[in-house]
Amino acid sequence: METKNLTCIGCPMGCSLTVSIDGENITVAGNTCPVGANYAKKEVTNPTRVVTSSVRVNGADIARVSVKTACDIPKNKIFDCMKEISAVEMTAPVCIGDVVIENCAGTGVAVIATKNVPCAG
Amino acid sequence: MKQYDIVVIGGGPAGLAAAISAKKAGVSDLLILERDATLGGILNQCIHNGFGLHTFKEELTGPEYAARFIEQVKEMEVPYKLGAMVLSISPEKVITYMSKTEGLVQISAKAIVLAMGCRERPRGALNIPGFRPAGIYSAGTAQRLMNIEGYSVGKEVVILGSGDIGLIMARRMTLEGANVKVVAELMPYSGGLKRNIVQCLNDFNIPLKLSHTVVGIDGKDRITGVTIAEVDANRQPIPGTEIHYDCDTLLLSCGLIPENELTREIGVEMNRVTSGPNVDDKLQTGAPGVFACGNVLHVHDLVDHVSSEAALAGENAAAYVLAENQTEKTHKVTLKAENGVRYTVPQTIDVENMRDSVTVRFRVADIYHNRAISVYYDGQKITSRKKRVLAPGEMEQVVLKKSSFAEYPDLKEIVICTEEV
Numbered sequence: 001m002e003t004k005n006l007t008c009i010g011c012p013m014g015c016s017l018t019v020s021i022d023g024e025n026i027t028v029a030g031n032t033c034p035v036g037a038n039y040a041k042k043e044v045t046n047p048t049r050v051v052t053s054s055v056r057v058n059g060a061d062i063a064r065v066s067v068k069t070a071c072d073i074p075k076n077k078i079f080d081c082m083k084e085i086s087a088v089e090m091t092a093p094v095c096i097g098d099v100v101i102e103n104c105a106g107t108g109v110a111v112i113a114t115k116n117v118p119c120a121g
Numbered sequence: 122m123k124q125y126d127i128v129v130i131g132g133g134p135a136g137l138a139a140a141i142s143a144k145k146a147g148v149s150d151l152l153i154l155e156r157d158a159t160l161g162g163i164l165n166q167c168i169h170n171g172f173g174l175h176t177f178k179e180e181l182t183g184p185e186y187a188a189r190f191i192e193q194v195k196e197m198e199v200p201y202k203l204g205a206m207v208l209s210i211s212p213e214k215v216i217t218y219m220s221k222t223e224g225l226v227q228i229s230a231k232a233i234v235l236a237m238g239c240r241e242r243p244r245g246a247l248n249i250p251g252f253r254p255a256g257i258y259s260a261g262t263a264q265r266l267m268n269i270e271g272y273s274v275g276k277e278v279v280i281l282g283s284g285d286i287g288l289i290m291a292r293r294m295t296l297e298g299a300n301v302k303v304v305a306e307l308m309p310y311s312g313g314l315k316r317n318i319v320q321c322l323n324d325f326n327i328p329l330k331l332s333h334t335v336v337g338i339d340g341k342d343r344i345t346g347v348t349i350a351e352v353d354a355n356r357q358p359i360p361g362t363e364i365h366y367d368c369d370t371l372l373l374s375c376g377l378i379p380e381n382e383l384t385r386e387i388g389v390e391m392n393r394v395t396s397g398p399n400v401d402d403k404l405q406t407g408a409p410g411v412f413a414c415g416n417v418l419h420v421h422d423l424v425d426h427v428s429s430e431a432a433l434a435g436e437n438a439a440a441y442v443l444a445e446n447q448t449e450k451t452h453k454v455t456l457k458a459e460n461g462v463r464y465t466v467p468q469t470i471d472v473e474n475m476r477d478s479v480t481v482r483f484r485v486a487d488i489y490h491n492r493a494i495s496v497y498y499d500g501q502k503i504t505s506r507k508k509r510v511l512a513p514g515e516m517e518q519v520v521l522k523k524s525s526f527a528e529y530p531d532l533k534e535i536v537i538c539t540e541e542v
Contacts, residue, residue, distance in 0.1 A: 063271030066168035
């Protein structure tokens with residue numbers, strides 16, 4: 001049996017959670033509400049994050065356009081995702097929602113622009 | 122001299138929301154003055170997500186949250202000037218600004234909404250010994266350099282202060298390939314949101330050293346390292362606890378200060394705790410017709426709170442111009458923060474002319490468990506709400522209803538405090 005210690009992010013309480021993993025059987029201790037139990041179970045089975053970053057943009061007054069993954073991706077894919085993001089460039093004008101990478105790091109999730117960037121001048 | 126009904130100083134989240142609500146309330150002759158090249162303020166560089174959960178019920182990035190308001194400003198044809206730096210505001214509400222295209226301009230306003238935001242506490246205000254080499258940035262400066270101007274900032278990083286911007290930059294620099302070695306926090310608790318501690322530090326195994334501070338900076342031209350040490354209960358470094366880190370970058374995330382040079386010039390009464398002006402329930406400062414909202418009034422935790430506060434300030438500025446609410450009779454009640462409540466905004470309420478309710482926002486002085494937030498009218502307990510946890514990093518609020526004052530015709534003082542339960 002494996003145990004992990006987590007801090008719940010559901011509210012400012014920040015309960016210290018102890019998760020015991022015994023095969024399929026996951027038990028959570030230390031939570032004071034159901035939010036903590038659900039959070040802990042997701043964190044030990046399938047932790048995901050939205051990745052936000054920026055990519056170079058040409059022909060604009062600013063050097064970078066901000067981007068994000070369209071939804072959360074597996075936590076262990078964050079750095080693969082960042083590698084692909086740092087390799088691409090955009091050209092102004094860019095609109096919020098423009099697709100920067102269609103399928104990032106094989107996750108099936110797109111990376112999209114989060115800033116409107118007009119052409120320079 | 123051109124006269125406007127309302128001039129909004131600042132085109133960040135507070136200024137945008139204030140202008141939109143002033144326009145909705147029926148004032149069209151208004152102007153936003155923004156010193157940057159774009160609207161949106163600090164949100165433009167806050168590219169992480171988590172904005173707008175209260176306002177839009179979804180998690181947006183900073184630029185996306187700003188865009189929602191900028192679109193409204195453009196749709197409603199609210200006039201704004203970019204690259205317009207306000208230099209002074211006189212007590213007669215004459216505004217002097219400088220712009221590249223117009224030069225030095227003076228305009229006057231019937232009402233002014235102050236929405237200049239805040240700035241970061243700089244190194245000079247922290248008394249850190251050592252040389253003054255390159256490579257020391259406030260976290261927000263590093264954020265702008267990286268996210269807007271496209272510089273990599275540094276590779277080996279130490280962060281002093283665990284404010285939210287510092288935490289966000291710890292993750293951001295890690296994602297961009299930097300090695301963030303440690304976050305040192307002077308206080309025994311972090312001033313940042315729990316979510317940021319978990320997702321920005323724990324996710325990347327970045328250590329957070331509470332009750333630690335920087336006691337030395339090495340390097341003459343470029344920073345080469347810092348020494349941190351543990352501090353005692355009086356926040357004094359404990360000899361023998363020093364740890365040295367080689368680094369090429371030191372980020373400072375040690376608090377935000379409302380930017381009130383212009384406000385002081387108007388001559389209104391300032392608050393020593395918030396570093397913002399004192400305001401009444403209409404968010405009006407001591408100068409009639411001058412309103413304040415957002416981080417220039419008091420530093421907020423969430424932008425959603427800034428937007429709702431600013432919308433109220435804009436609406437009240439419009440009402441002032443349209444001269445509704447013009448009554449002779451007033452009944453001013455003072456709000457007092459006690460026992461763990463550091464301040465309240467507003468600081469006074471005109472219970473005679475207030476709206477149906479007023480939201481009083483405040484912060485607590487320390488981390489408290491199982492305490493109640495209580496409200497007293499002239500010494501008599503009115504409400505008491507138990508909270509399992511209170512933290513200085515999270516803004517709290519109580520809502521006071523106008524109807525609750527009916528039984529207190531001679532009310533002088535409202536006390537908001539924490540209490541053991």
